[in-house]
Amino acid sequence: MIKVGIIGATGYAGGEIVRILHNHPDTEIVWYGSRSYVDEKYANVYRNMFEIVNNICDDGTLEELASKVDVIFTATPQGFLAKHLNEKILNQTKVIDLSADYRLKDVKVYEKWYKIHHESPQLIEKAVYGLCEINRDKIKNTDLVANPGCYTTCSILTAYPLVKEKIIDPNTIIIDAKSGASGAGRGAKIQNLFCEVNENIKPYGVATHRHTPEIEEQLGYAANSDITIDFTPHLVPMNRGILATEYATLLPKKDGTYPTEQEIREIYKKYYEKEKFIRVLEKGAMPETRWVETSNYVDVNFVVNERTHRVIMVGALDNLVKGAAGQAVQNMNILFGLPEERGIDFVPAFP
C-alpha cells in the first residue's frame, strides 16, 4: 500500500483527493493535513465522510510528514510549498503539488504573475509538469510533479494537437473559459456567497489571470516558439466544471487552401485516439460540463468556420477531478508504475 499524506485536505481539491483515494485499491491516507481545522475530526468538516473517514486533521511540518509517507499531495496556497520544500524531503518522498509553485520554468514569470517571491527556485528544474497525456514519460522519473491548473489542463489539451501540427497560428489563440464555483476554493469571501454567484455570470482577471503564462509556456513548447494569447475566465453558477471555448485562425496549407474539418479531425484522433481520458466527440456533439462531471474525462471537439477561416475548439472537464485531484492521482499512478486509470475510472454522474 502506498502511504499518502495530504496537506490542505480540507479545501475542495483536497477533499476530492480524499474521496478518490478512499476507493483506490493501492493507497492508504495516513495524514489529513489542515491548518484551519487542526485536531478536528475530518468528517466534521466534510460530513459526507461520516463513518468513512475517522481521522483527525493534523498540522505539522512537511519534514515530519516526509518520513512517514510515500507521497505527499499539497493542495496549498501559492508560495507555501516553495517555502517549505527542500532536497532532503524530495529524497525521502515524492511530492505532487496542486499549487502553481513549480509549474512555470522561468521564476521571473512566476514572480511577475503571482507577485510572490519564490523561495526555492533551484527546485523548479527538478519539477515535471504533470499534464499526464503529454508528459507521462518524464513524470515517471521525477520526485516532484507540478500538477497543472484546472483552466490550464482544459485549455492546453483542447488546442494541443492543432498547435503541435501547425494547423493554427498559435498567436491568434483566444481562450474564453468558464468555471464552476468550486474553482474559487472554500474561503469565506463575500464574492463567493451563494447569492453573489447564483443567477450571475461574470468575467474576472481579464488579461491578468495567472493561468495565462502557464498555458502560453506549455503551448509554446508544442509550437516550438514563444506565444502570446488572450485568456478570459468567467464564473458560472454551478459547483463543478470548466468549459474552454478557444478560437484560432487556421494556417493555409501550401496550396493556399485551408485545412478541412476532416483533416483536423484526423489530427485530433492521431493524438487522442488511444487516450482513455480524452474523448474526441463525434462531429456535431459539443462538449458540455455535465457529461464529464465527477469523472476524469476531458471532452474535446471543434467546428471549422469557413466564413472566417477560424476553428472554434471546445473542451470540458471537471475542475476538481481532471482539473485537480483526478489528474493528481493519475500522476501518482504514473509515479508508482500503476495502470494510469487505477482508481480514477469513474463513470460521469448525470444529472
Add this chain to the structure above:
Amino acid sequence: MIKVGIIGATGYAGGEIVRILHNHPDTEIVWYGSRSYVDEKYANVYRNMFEIVNNICDDGTLEELASKVDVIFTATPQGFLAKHLNEKILNQTKVIDLSADYRLKDVKVYEKWYKIHHESPQLIEKAVYGLCEINRDKIKNTDLVANPGCYTTCSILTAYPLVKEKIIDPNTIIIDAKSGASGAGRGAKIQNLFCEVNENIKPYGVATHRHTPEIEEQLGYAANSDITIDFTPHLVPMNRGILATEYATLLPKKDGTYPTEQEIREIYKKYYEKEKFIRVLEKGAMPETRWVETSNYVDVNFVVNERTHRVIMVGALDNLVKGAAGQAVQNMNILFGLPEERGIDFVPAFP
C-alpha cells in the same frame, strides 16, 4: 457474470442503473431498453456514456428479454409491468421493478391512488417490498422485487425505529418532504423547465401524493396497526436529493415522563448501528442532501422538542441512488447472494 436487462434505460433512474452497473464487477448489461430512443446509440442519449457504453437502445417484449437475462430492471411508467408480467417470465428471470405496480399489497388501494386498473393482481402476493434493511430476508427468496419509491425509502427509514418501538404515536406522523428535480423524470413538461423550477420552491400533490399509502402500509406493519399520516412533497431547485422532515408526538412512558434524547438515540442505534447504508448522525448534526449525493447512504437524525413533546426526525438520501437505482442494485445483490454493498459502495461526492 449476471446478465442484466434494463427496460426504461433512458430515464433518469434507468441511466443511474447503467452508471452503477457499469462498474459493478459481477454484472453485464446486455439490453438497454427504451421505447423513446429505439435504435439510437445509448451514448447519444446520455453523452456521459460516450466511449463507455456502445450499445444501441432496444425495444422488444418482456418475454423476449426474459430468455436472455438473469435479471430485469424495469424503470417504467405505472401500469406497464403489471400489464406485461406473468408467471412464465418470473420462472425464467428475476425482476426488480422500480415502478409502483407491486408495492401495495391491497390492489384496491393501488387502483384508488394511481387511478389505473391493475392487470396482474395475482402476482402482487409474490412480490417482496424491497426495502433492503427491513426486508432482506424475504428478498433473498423472491423472483419479484417491488423497489420502494424515493420519498418512501427516506420517509420510512427515518421513522421506522420509533414506530416499531412505540416511542411515537404513528397517527401523529407528519412528513414534510423535499425533492430535487430528477425525481420528476425526464419527460418534456413545461412545469419541469429550468426557468420554472429554478429560484422556486413549491408543494405539490398535497394530501394526495401516491407515495402516501406506501408509507402508511409499511409503517403500519411496523406499528402493527393501520395508520394514517400527512405527507407533503415539495420541489426544490436542485438535481438530486430528498430530505424528509418528520414530526410526531412522543408517547409518554409508563411513569408519565417522555422518552429522552438519549433513550431515542439508543433505539436508532439498535436498529441501524450495523447498517452500512444508514448513518445515524451525531447529536446536533442534521442530515443534508449534499452529504449523501451520488451515494447509497441514508443519513438520519432527530431532535426532541421538550416544549411540545414532539420529536422532529430528519432523513436524507440521493433519490436516484438509495431512492431508486442504488437500492435496486442492493436488491439485486441480495437476490444473487452477493455482498450487499457490492458495486454501490460510493463515497458521496461533494461539492
Add this chain to the structure above:
Amino acid sequence: MIKVGIIGATGYAGGEIVRILHNHPDTEIVWYGSRSYVDEKYANVYRNMFEIVNNICDDGTLEELASKVDVIFTATPQGFLAKHLNEKILNQTKVIDLSADYRLKDVKVYEKWYKIHHESPQLIEKAVYGLCEINRDKIKNTDLVANPGCYTTCSILTAYPLVKEKIIDPNTIIIDAKSGASGAGRGAKIQNLFCEVNENIKPYGVATHRHTPEIEEQLGYAANSDITIDFTPHLVPMNRGILATEYATLLPKKDGTYPTEQEIREIYKKYYEKEKFIRVLEKGAMPETRWVETSNYVDVNFVVNERTHRVIMVGALDNLVKGAAGQAVQNMNILFGLPEERGIDFVPAFP
C-alpha cells in the same frame, strides 16, 4: 419629501430598502449607513446602483442621524438598536426596526432565545409589532415599529384566520418553513458559500430557531391564549423566497363534524379579501415562491385532509420584500399617512 436614513444599508435587506425607496415618489434617502463600507461609494458595494445612487456610505451615531431625517430604518444585528435607541431619539424621528429588538413584549423571552442582554427594555412597550394587515391601526400612532421577521410574517399570515376563528387547535400547529439564501445575510461565512448552499437542502435551528417565540406570541394573541408550536426552517438553493407549509388539526364543530373546505375558504376571504397584498389563491393552486418574487405579495392557500382531519396551510412571500424591506416601507406609508401600497405596488417578476 420624507427624509430617510438607513442604518445597515449594505446588507441584503438594507439594499432592498434602497431599491424600493429609490422609486418611491415621497421619499429621499439622505443617509446610507454602513459600518463595513464607511466612506466607500454605495454603488461600489452594490453595482446595480451605478449611476443611480451616488452617495457615500456613512457611519455615525443614531443621535446624529435622528436630527436629520424623518424616519430611520435599522437593518442591523440583534442588540444594536436596543443599545443605542432612547426616548430622545424617538421624540425627534420615527424608527422602523428590521431587527428583533422590539418584537417580543416579554424581555425574558427575548433574552432567552437571543442570548443577548436587552439594554432598553423600557422602550419595548412603546413599540408596535409591524404586521401591517393585522396591526395597522396601532402602527399609525407609534414612533417605533418592530418590523416582523421574514419567516414570521409568512407563518403568521398563513394561519391567522384559522387561529382567530378557532377552526384549528393552535397547539397542534407545525410550521415547516423553507427560505432562500438571502435570508442568511451577506456575511462571509463558509456555510453560505455557493458550493455549500447549491445542490442542497438542509434544516437548521430545529426546535430552537429565534422566530419561534415571535410566531407563538402573535398567534397567541389571535388565539387569546398562550400557545406552543413546532417551527423548522430549511435553507433552499435560491436567492429569494419563503414558503411556509403549516399543519394543524381541525377542531370539530358543535355537531361533531369538521369544518369543510368551503367553510374554511370563507374565513380566509373574510380576513383577506380586501387586503391588496394578501392573495388567497383559488382552490387547487398552491403558493410557490416564484409567483411573488420581487413583490410585496403574500400568497396563501390550504388543503383539507379529510383522512387525518388536518388542514395543510401554505404561504409564500419574498423574504426581502414582504418579509423585510417591502413591509418596512408599507409600515412607513402607514406612519406617514400615505396610501399603504405607495411605492411597493410591484408586479412579481417571472422568471
Add this chain to the structure above:
Amino acid sequence: MIKVGIIGATGYAGGEIVRILHNHPDTEIVWYGSRSYVDEKYANVYRNMFEIVNNICDDGTLEELASKVDVIFTATPQGFLAKHLNEKILNQTKVIDLSADYRLKDVKVYEKWYKIHHESPQLIEKAVYGLCEINRDKIKNTDLVANPGCYTTCSILTAYPLVKEKIIDPNTIIIDAKSGASGAGRGAKIQNLFCEVNENIKPYGVATHRHTPEIEEQLGYAANSDITIDFTPHLVPMNRGILATEYATLLPKKDGTYPTEQEIREIYKKYYEKEKFIRVLEKGAMPETRWVETSNYVDVNFVVNERTHRVIMVGALDNLVKGAAGQAVQNMNILFGLPEERGIDFVPAFP
C-alpha cells in the same frame, strides 16, 4: 391611453411585456394573444399575475386586432408575422416585432440562416431596426419596428463605438456570449428541463447561430463595410441575463502606436455618456449580469491587453428586458413621442 395588443403573451418575452406595461402610466393592454392557452385565464398561465391581470387569452387574426389597438407587440415564432402582416394592417396600427422577420434587410440572408421562406419581403424596407440608442431618429417615423435580438443588442452595443471610430479591425471581432435559460423560451423540450440545464454550461449553434448575420449587418453599417465575425452562444444555468465577451484586434494609429485605455474610454463616453440605459462602468469594474437583472440597463466596459494588442469588451443585459420586452417598450415610447424611459426606469433587483 395607448391601447396595446400582444400576440404571444404567454411566452417569456410576452409575459415580460405584460409585467412592464402593467405599471406603464400611458398604456392599457386590451388583448392577451396566445395560441396555446386560448380561452384560459392569463393569470392561470402566469400565477404572478393573479388579481393583477383578469383577462382571458385570445386567439384571433392580426387584422381583427389591428382595428382595436394602437400598437401590436408580436412575440411570435419566426415566420409568423411575415406571413400575416400586410400594408393594410400597418395603415391601421403600429407593430413592434420581437421576432427576426424584419431585422435583416437582405431577404436572402434571412432565408439562408433561418431556413424559412419569407412571405412578405416587400415590407422589409419599411421596417426600422429598433436598436433605440443607435436608430432612435428613424424609429420615430416608422410603423414597423424590428426589435433586435437579445444577443444582438448586447453584442452590438458593446462594440459599436470602437467599430464606428475604427479603433478595432471589425473582421477580427470574436463574440463569446453567454445566456440564461429564459432565452430558450417556454417550449416543453427535454434540453431545457431543469436537470439538463442546471450544473452545466454548453456552447450551441457554434458558427451557425442566427443572430450572427444580424450582428454583422448592424456592425457593418457602423464600419461602413461588410464584415464577418465569429459568434458563439452558451447556455448558463440562470434564469435571466446575457453576457457578451468580445475580442478584437486594435488598429494601430498613424504613428504606429496603439490606442490607449484612456483614449478608448473617451470614445465610449462620447457615444454613451448621455444614454440613460447604457452604463459605461468605471475602469476595473467588469459587467456582470446580476447588476442589470430585471432592468433595462446595458453595462459595458473593456480591458486593453497590451501583450496581444487586443481589446476585450464586455457587455451585460437582462435578455427579457433590454434584450426583448424592455427595449420593445422603449421603442413604443419613441413611436408615441413619450419620454424614452417612461415605464422602464427599473432599478435592477439584487440579489
